[in-house]
Amino acid sequence: MQAAPTPVLLSSTPIDLSPWLSALDSVSAAIGDIPALLSLAVEAGRTWPQPGGGRTVVLWELLASVSAIDVAAARVLEPHLDAVAILSQSAQAFPDIRPGAEGAGDEAWGVFAAEAPGTRLEARSAGTGTVISGTKPWCSLAGSLDSAVITANTDDGGRAAFAVSLRHPGVTCEQPEWIARGLREIPSGSVHFEHVPAVPLGGTGWYHSRPGFAWGGMGVAACWLGGAVGVARDFRTGLSAGAEGGREPDQVSLAALGEVDRTLTAVLQYLARVAARMDDGTLGSGAGQSTWSEAQRVRGTVAAAVERVLTLVGSNRGPGPLAFDERYAKRMADLALYVRQHHGARDDAQLGRLALKGDCPW
Missing domain, CATH: 1.20.140 (Butyryl-CoA Dehydrogenase, subunit A; domain 3)
Known part of the structure; x- marks a missing residue:
């Protein structure tokens, strides 16, 4: 029988992490299984601490512990947890424009904020809402996710963050030419958006x-x-x-x-x-x-x-x-x-x- 994963401790004790140790067992059993890891990420988003909320050390210990089991597993869980935190921070700072009372809900989220030469994502007003169009690079696991926090260029010349459904028909995920030997199960490619509705998360520069x-x-x-x-x-x-x-x-x-x-x-x-x-x-x-x-x-x-x-x-x-x-x-x-x-x-x-x-x- 495989030994239980050993947590990585910063200042806690194993007793302090006991409510989450079963999650580490689940991660160990799900190595290489992206759907299973995304399900674990969704569950972690409901129960793990958020940064700056009084138990940051526990959050970092859990992230480090997952990565000590399997680096790629951490690469799956961390973006979803970051998205959950961003949605929460936006809801607290701008309660009138939060993406919904359910937050991340049961969806698997990513965070796509990278930029690259030759690609540009634009956010424009459309009626009573906002739509985004263009291309976003370095979107890890985009084809397996439900939604994402995405940064886009705005009318005022800045950049802002938006909550976007990746299941909208205006979203096209490229099949990346991922030749890396590391993180092979987590390809990162470009995603194209064509008039996709987007919910603002704060104003220009907030993200x-x-x-x-x-x-x-x-x-x-x-x-x-x-x-x-x-x-x-x-x-x-x-x-x-x-x-x-x-x-x-x-x-x-x-x-x-x-x-x-x-x-x-x-x-x-x-x-x-x-x-x-x-x-x-x-x-x-x-x-x-x-x-x-x-x-x-x-x-x-x-x-x-x-x-x-x-x-x-x-x-x-x-x-x-x-x-x-x-x-x-x-x-x-x-x-x-x-x-x-x-x-x-x-x-x-x-x-x-x-x-x-x-x-x-x-």
């Missing part, structure tokens, strides 16, 4: 200026970190199995495991501290400091830790597990692609601009 935008970015980082924990656990398990078979780990392997341990421990503690500050309202409350600068620090710090863990574990385990251990090889490929959502030096340059203006704690 990117709300604190929840930074919170969502940090939630993705929690998924990256959980994937790195899964890789580290594979490494430790492999060393233990080798020792049991008479092959004791050498100093190089032990040094690598030690560096992995201190790297992950430091980042886990950092996220716990940030989550606590989100919930008590002190995050970004210092003079000249913003929530977005902290989000960039979190994402950059986690991305660097993930890259280091991938390098340490990959170089020490060698080619054998990558060639013959399906779960490990999948995890390595999935995580390497997922963490590329961090833009490396470009994101650091953005953080540098903020630090130059004094938006830093030092």
